Amino acid sequence: MDEAQVRREIRGWVGANWDPALPLVEWRRRLVRSGWAVPSWPSRWFGRDLPAWADGVAAGEVLACGAVGLPVGVGAWLAAPTVLTHGPDAVRERFLWPVLTGEETWCQLFSEPGAGSDLAGLSTRAELDGDEWVVNGQKVWNTSAHHADLGMLVARTDWDVPKHDGLTYFALPMRQPGVEVRPLRQMNNHASFNEVFLTDARLPRDHVVGAVGDGWRAALTTLAFERRFGATARPQYGGTGRALEEARAEAEEHFAVYRWYPQRAGRPDLLVEHARVAGAAADPVVRQQTARALAAQRAGGWTAERARAARALGGAPGSEGSIGKLATSVVARQAAAAHAAIAGAAAMLAGADGPLGGVVSEILVSVPAQSIAGGTDEIQRNIIGEKALGLPREPSADRGRPFREVPRNS
Ligand SMILES: Cc1cc2nc3c(=O)[nH]c(=O)nc-3n(C[C@H](O)[C@H](O)[C@H](O)COP(=O)(O)OP(=O)(O)OC[C@H]3O[C@@H](n4cnc5c(N)ncnc54)[C@H](O)[C@@H]3O)c2cc1C
Numbered sequence: 176m177d178e179a180q181v182r183r184e185i186r187g188w189v190g191a192n193w194d195p196a197l198p199l200v201e202w203r204r205r206l207v208r209s210g211w212a213v214p215s216w217p218s219r220w221f222g223r224d225l226p227a228w229a230d231g232v233a234a235g236e237v238l239a240c241g242a243v244g245l246p247v248g249v250g251a252w253l254a255a256p257t258v259l260t261h262g263p264d265a266v267r268e269r270f271l272w273p274v275l276t277g278e279e280t281w282c283q284l285f286s287e288p289g290a291g292s293d294l295a296g297l298s299t300r301a302e303l304d305g306d307e308w309v310v311n312g313q314k315v316w317n318t319s320a321h322h323a324d325l326g327m328l329v330a331r332t333d334w335d336v337p338k339h340d341g342l343t344y345f346a347l348p349m350r351q352p353g354v355e356v357r358p359l360r361q362m363n364n365h366a367s368f369n370e371v372f373l374t375d376a377r378l379p380r381d382h383v384v385g386a387v388g389d390g391w392r393a394a395l396t397t398l399a400f401e402r403r404f405g406a407t408a409r410p411q412y413g414g415t416g417r418a419l420e421e422a423r424a425e426a427e428e429h430f431a432v433y434r435w436y437p438q439r440a441g442r443p444d445l446l447v448e449h450a451r452v453a454g455a456a457a458d459p460v461v462r463q464q465t466a467r468a469l470a471a472q473r474a475g476g477w478t479a480e481r482a483r484a485a486r487a488l489g490g491a492p493g494s495e496g497s498i499g500k501l502a503t504s505v506v507a508r509q510a511a512a513a514h515a516a517i518a519g520a521a522a523m524l525a526g527a528d529g530p531l532g533g534v535v536s537e538i539l540v541s542v543p544a545q546s547i548a549g550g551t552d553e554i555q556r557n558i559i560g561e562k563a564l565g566l567p568r569e570p571s572a573d574r575g576r577p578f579r580e581v582p583r584n585s
Contacts, residue, residue: 176225181214181232181233181236185211185232188209189211192205193240193241193242194418195242195417195418195419196416197418198417198421199277199418200276200277200278201418202242203243203275203276206243207272207275207276210223211223211233211237212244212245212275213245213275214233215228215229220267220271226487227488228486231487243419244410245275245277246275246276246280246425247409247410247426247429248280248281249282249283249327250277250280252400253327253397253400254270254274254281254325254397255270255274256400257327257384257393257396257397258271258384259271260393260396261344261384261392262384263385265381266346266381266382269346279325280319280322280323281327282317282319282320282325282326282349283326283327284317284320284326284327284328284329284347284371285297285329286317287312288313291551292553295391296573296578297312297329297330297331297342298312298331299312299328299330299331299373300312300331300334301328301330301331302332305380306379307377307378307379308345308377308378308379308380309375309376310345310375310376311373311374312330312373313371313373314370314371315368315369315370317368317370317371319432320356320368321356321358321369323349325347325348326345326346327344327384328347329342329343329344329345329390330343332387332388333388333578334578335577335579336388336577336578337574337575337577337578338581339391340388340391341388342388342394343383343385343386343387343389343390344393345382345383345390346378346384347373348378353374353375353376353377354373355371355372356370357369357371362540363435363438363537363540365434365435366432367433367435398550399496402496402497402549402555409430410426412426435541436541438542439541439542439545441468441506441509441510441514441542442510442534442538443469443506443513445531445534446513447465449518449535450462450465450517452531455517458516458517461513461516461517464509464516468509468512468513471506475499475503478498478502479502481495482496482499494558494559494562497555498555498563500549500550500555504545504546507542507545507546508542508545510538510542511539514539515539517530518530522535522539
């Protein structure tokens, strides 16, 4: 089936099935059952066995028809493809349907106080107790953990093998007494993240994504999708009807914690306007900095298009994700510097009477997060060096040693 046929079929299907008066979940069940929610997936798992490009085409057509697509959030963007890739079937059976219909939401429980870049050095432990795993430890920087139903949890299940080999990837039910979620306040005054304390948290024995001890591979899949997607754009739903109202409310709740994400990206889109209103558009330094940021943004956009094209041809996410992620950091920093040059000392004024209604000061305190979230710039450079350029691997003191013997902070 070529792209034009896919577009025609979706339009026909949506025309015959979309009913904005439906409850949102009912509509999504229809969409998922039809195979048009994720057409590149196998037909056994709610897809249509089409090439990867069909997902973007289908999503765009559904929206263009005025209907609602997949749920927003890391459930559909990260957990679902990880579960699909690694299975096993019982886990696909249990988790794929409700994540695609939006009946269950997810958060990512990877980072720990002692394990961020060195994620494989994490020490949250999971131990089998009869038919359940019992989990103890602490996670941190967990976006949206305060309203998630499930957590993508990576925990250590074997301490006597090298660090990457002793990890297991779980689907952890968040709403239970053993899971305590505490919000964190950031320097930009938003509170997107949480600390998550796990104290004898329990989950069924078979809620393992992939296999016991093979969690690192599944975690890499999640991270590759995270680099590829970054912060996904908010869908705009017009019109009236129950499904649309519920979709708007869902997006409102989900994107509330991401309100500052546009500022995190440096707002290169506001540079020209900012320079104009500040009367700095003729300043040669401002012009140079603005041009540099916008050129970097354009080059980053092309890199992202190349990555999309590779994916459309069926390629697995690879180092172009790291290159794209690095590019967003560069653009964010250059744009922030240009905004600061335009505003001068006034850039430090927060609140409605600051430049651009306070947006500029929010940019300055939000941009550092761009180079940290989803893997820091230095880590992306290591990946590019090792995976794309074939440079020697980073020296490591713990390679091959049982994790129990690796020196670490207590
Ligand atoms: C906006 C945002 C959202 C996030 N959301 C989530 C989430 O939902 N779930 C989740 O689990 N986590 C989340 N995180 C956490 C994020 O994944 C970690 O902050 C990140 O992996 C870095 O880990 P760290 O903070 O422990 O820094 P560290 O790993 O301690 O790094 C500190 C510094 O050392 C450098 N460094 C470390 N190792 C190397 C090396 N080998 N070579 C060169 N330099 C090195 C780093 O680049 C960095 O500059 C989020 C973070 C941000 C900012």
